[in-house]
Amino acid sequence: MEVVNTVGRRKAAVARVYVKSGSGNITINTRDLQAYFPMEIFQYVVKQPLLVTENTGNFDITINLDGGGIKGQAEAARLGIARALCKINPEWRAVLKKNGFMTRDPREVERKKPGQPGARAKFQFSKR
Secondary structure (H helix, E strand, C coil): CCCEEEEEEECCEEEEEEEEECCCCEEECCEEHHHHCCCHHHHHHHHHHHHHCCCCCCEEEEEEEECCCHHHHHHHHHHHHHHHHHHHCHHHHHHHHHCCCCCCCCCCCCCCCCCCCCCCCCCCCCCC
């Protein structure tokens, strides 16, 4: 099997995912998954598409992550892995879509407006 590459995005994070057949190693920015995401919840989020399709030990995955925070990066990696699995075997698409891994979450941070401290917050109004 040749290398399959896809892109996953979430908030400001971008994950470039490269999947090839192997023994189940996941490398993120030249570091092991456990070293890059020390919290187990984010390790689980990255592995979710593999767990759902029962492919935990079948593929070696290399991910280049850039931008965003830890949660956005984990979810961007999840989307990238799900898209790569769909390229490998289109029959897995129904299972991945049912679990919500094929949808790019469109929510982004709203910009700060001029004359106020944040996107929605206003400075306190004083009548006198």
